[in-house]
Amino acid sequence: MPDRVAVLGTGIMGAPMARNLLKAGFEVSVWNRSPDKAGALVEDGADAAETPADAVHDAGFVITMLTDAKAVHEVMRTACGAMRDGAIWLQTSTVGEATDSLASLAEEHGVTFVDAPVVGTKQPAEQGQLVVLASGPDDALDRAQAVFDAIGSKTVRLGETGAGSRMKLVMNSWIVALVEALAETIAFAESIGVDPAAFLEAIDGGPLSPAYAQLKGKMMVKRDFPTSFPLEHALKDARLVLEAADRSGVSLPVIEAVAAQMERAAKASHGDEDMAATLYASAPRE
Numbered sequence: 331m332p333d334r335v336a337v338l339g340t341g342i343m344g345a346p347m348a349r350n351l352l353k354a355g356f357e358v359s360v361w362n363r364s365p366d367k368a369g370a371l372v373e374d375g376a377d378a379a380e381t382p383a384d385a386v387h388d389a390g391f392v393i394t395m396l397t398d399a400k401a402v403h404e405v406m407r408t409a410c411g412a413m414r415d416g417a418i419w420l421q422t423s424t425v426g427e428a429t430d431s432l433a434s435l436a437e438e439h440g441v442t443f444v445d446a447p448v449v450g451t452k453q454p455a456e457q458g459q460l461v462v463l464a465s466g467p468d469d470a471l472d473r474a475q476a477v478f479d480a481i482g483s484k485t486v487r488l489g490e491t492g493a494g495s496r497m498k499l500v501m502n503s504w505i506v507a508l509v510e511a512l513a514e515t516i517a518f519a520e521s522i523g524v525d526p527a528a529f530l531e532a533i534d535g536g537p538l539s540p541a542y543a544q545l546k547g548k549m550m551v552k553r554d555f556p557t558s559f560p561l562e563h564a565l566k567d568a569r570l571v572l573e574a575a576d577r578s579g580v581s582l583p584v585i586e587a588v589a590a591q592m593e594r595a596a597k598a599s600h601g602d603e604d605m606a607a608t609l610y611a612s613a614p615r616e
Contacts, residue, residue, distance in 0.1 A: 333390030334359060335477060338382050338405055339423070340367045342557065343448070344395035346455040347422075347481045349374050353458075354480035361385040363401075383412035391477050393420045398566060399428030403435065410439035418442045418470050420477065422462075424502065424563075426570035427577070429495040442470050445491045447498040448482065451559040459483040463501075465494035499574050502567040503585055505542070509564070509605055510588040512543055516550045517612035526551045546606040555603040562601035564608070565592040 334357040337348040341362065348371055351358050358376045361384070362368040368378045379385035386392045386409045396402050402423055413419070419441050421432055429445050436443035444466035454460050460482040464471050471487060478485045488494050516526040530547045533539035549555050568589040575582045591611040600607040 333357075334388055335391045335393060336361070336379075336385040336389035337376075337393045337395065338362075338385060338409065339393075339395040339397075339401075340371060341395070341397075342452050342559070343422075343455045344393075345371060346452070347393065347395060347460075348376055349456075350458040351477070351480045352376060354476070356477070356480065359385040359389055382406070382409035385409070386414075386417070387412045388414060389417060390414075391418050391420055391474060393477070394423050396423050397563070398423070399425035399432070402428075402432060406432070406435060410435060410441050413439070413441055416442075418444055418474055420444050420446050420474055422446050422448050424495075424498055424567055424570065426495060426499055427574055429492050433491050442467065443491060444470050444474055445494040446474070446478070447494055449498070449501055450482075453558060454483075455481070461486065463488060463494040463497045465489055466491045496574075499571050503571045503582070506564055506568045506571070506588050506592070506605075507584055508540070508542060509546055510591055510608055512547055513550060513591075513606070513609040514612050516547060517609060520613060546604075549604060549606040550609045553609075555600070555607040557602065557604045559605050560601065561592060561603055561605045561607050562596050564605035565589060565596055565601070568592060 335351050336359040337344050338361050340348055340360050348358050348360050352375045359379050360368040360371050360376045361379045361382050372378050382405045394402050419436055424447050433443045446462050446464045448460040448462055450460040458481060462478045462482045462485040464485050465488045488497055519526045519529050568585055571585050592608045594611040595608045598610055600610050
């Protein structure tokens, strides 16, 4: 029988991950700071826990899918001590270089730590189509593969702990730049009387049109931003990229501009909407 998995954080990403683990035959314990979000998974077969420690005490794997590094630290400071011998912590949140301090926290408690941020938003999470950027001890990665297979379509092994989070920073640099460039292109098109939907049609199917551009571009054209990945989280990710770049001594003026635009849109009350709402930094609400 597959081992029990504890999922700490059952928001936009964590909830569908938990459901896919259940579908794959795992026993699943869930915890969320807002209990109603964890409770909603009970009818799917999950066991809702009152505390992180309660969720993890008999789990073979513990997944953290929380907002940021601060939240992960706060939750795991108590949960690590409750984990059973031999359990593996799969850290899937995007935390940037804070991965090093989380790995140290795990080491202090004798917990095996796997750095495994995921690529994808709400729909890929629901479909079990996330890409797992896994790094850590080979034996732990081998043991965790069935978990990764349940939540993702692809696992990329990247070597020692921390390599997964560094790759996620690189990927996020590309994603936020792509979305912001698309937002400004659509705002520019509208400003000079070009139908942005016609622009999307013109590039569709060609080398200039990644699928992400069509997905986010249609949201922008319609001014309809159902949250697949919140703008405020994309802004956090852009800032993590800039922090890492500053420490490594490289200048990223495009990402600096992206962060400024996303911050502008978030301050205009669009932070809870999808990241495509960064459009509002360039094009005013109609």
